[in-house]
Amino acid sequence: MKRDHKESRVGPWAVQKLNALEDYLRYYNTALKNQPFTRIYIDAFAGSPVSKVRGSGVPPEPSPFLDEAEDSEAQEQFIQGSPIRALNIENGFHRHYFFDLDESRAETLRDLCKATENVTVTVGDCNPLIRELAKNLHDRKLRGIAFLDPYGAHLEWDTVESLAVTGTMEVIINFPVAMAINRLITKSGNVPENWSDQLTRCFGTERWRDIAYDIRKDLFGNELVEKKGDVAGRLLDLYLGRLRDIFPYVATPRLIRNTKGAPLYYLIWAGPNRLGLKGADYILKQGEKVAKSR
Numbered sequence: 001m002k003r004d005h006k007e008s009r010v011g012p013w014a015v016q017k018l019n020a021l022e023d024y025l026r027y028y029n030t031a032l033k034n035q036p037f038t039r040i041y042i043d044a045f046a047g048s049p050v051s052k053v054r055g056s057g058v059p060p061e062p063s064p065f066l067d068e069a070e071d072s073e074a075q076e077q078f079i080q081g082s083p084i085r086a087l088n089i090e091n092g093f094h095r096h097y098f099f100d101l102d103e104s105r106a107e108t109l110r111d112l113c114k115a116t117e118n119v120t121v122t123v124g125d126c127n128p129l130i131r132e133l134a135k136n137l138h139d140r141k142l143r144g145i146a147f148l149d150p151y152g153a154h155l156e157w158d159t160v161e162s163l164a165v166t167g168t169m170e171v172i173i174n175f176p177v178a179m180a181i182n183r184l185i186t187k188s189g190n191v192p193e194n195w196s197d198q199l200t201r202c203f204g205t206e207r208w209r210d211i212a213y214d215i216r217k218d219l220f221g222n223e224l225v226e227k228k229g230d231v232a233g234r235l236l237d238l239y240l241g242r243l244r245d246i247f248p249y250v251a252t253p254r255l256i257r258n259t260k261g262a263p264l265y266y267l268i269w270a271g272p273n274r275l276g277l278k279g280a281d282y283i284l285k286q287g288e289k290v291a292k293s294r
């Protein structure tokens with residue numbers, strides 16, 4: 001495995017996310033293989049073709065039979081990223097659109113795919129780019145999946161909505177509310193303007209603010225701001241409710257935790273079709289589910 005200083009590293013939990021994605025992509029393409037649709041795959045936050053799993057490659061006890069470098073290399077685990085998994089699906093998608101803001105990641109992907117005709121790699125903020133692309137995805141002869149896998153609150157609600165209104169596209173969203181999004185909601189209530197703008201674009205509404213904070217006045221009329229309890233859980237409910245307003249079906253999300261058991265993000269499927277829901281519910285249920293009520 002060739003590596004360089006730009007090597008991407010992921011936590012071991014990324015394996016769960018990517019395996020669930022791959023299972024669903026396989027299910028989807030099998031279900032539609034005899035249908036006359038052109039199948040589209042969009043990877044909005046495509047990332048690196050291959051990543052090293054953090055924590056793998058820890059040198060074991062010294063061995064007289066292996067030199068040190070060889071020894072630790074043997075322990076390293078590399079995993080293929082989402083774009084490569086989509087490309088490798090047997091009888092898979094007819095067209096692939098990959099986006100990444102990071103030029104070097106996009107360049108690596110482009111290099112790797114240059115012999116493949118049906119791949120477009122674009123560098124830039126995926127939000128406006130996907131909204132533009134989605135205008136051409138209303139055609140009833142198309143069907144597709146958009147994998148929307150940001151690190152933080154970078155996926156804008158308008159982007160999700162532009163895919164929902166096509167009536168042809170499903171989405172699989174990494175919704176990092178338990179860590180990255182919750183971190184933007186400061187305890188003090190002083191949320192910097194660029195963070196609060198980002199949260200509003202992510203939820204497509206300012207309602208996150210009322211959900212996150214209690215605002216009261218003390219005896220002297222001063223405002224007291226307090227972050228409420230279980231903000232992540234209630235923001236997840238807000239997001240799921242809004243998804244149900246724009247998609248006919250939303251699967252029960254799967255919670256992904258880190259190795260210490262702390263919640264990180266939810267994998268959410270939403271789409272226009274009951275068969276998709278059935279597959280997504282089955283696949284997401286293989287890991288940990290959140291309460292049925294969500």
Ligand SMILES: C[S@@+](CC[C@H](N)C(=O)[O-])C[C@H]1O[C@@H](n2cnc3c(N)ncnc32)[C@H](O)[C@@H]1O
Binds near residue numbers: 018046081100
């Ligand atoms: C979580 S990683 C994606 C991992 C990849 N989907 C996988 O699982 O193999 C997020 C990626 O999104 C990219 N990114 C961040 N903001 C973006 C934006 N606004 N538009 C497109 N890509 C973005 C980052 O450069 C990074 O490569």
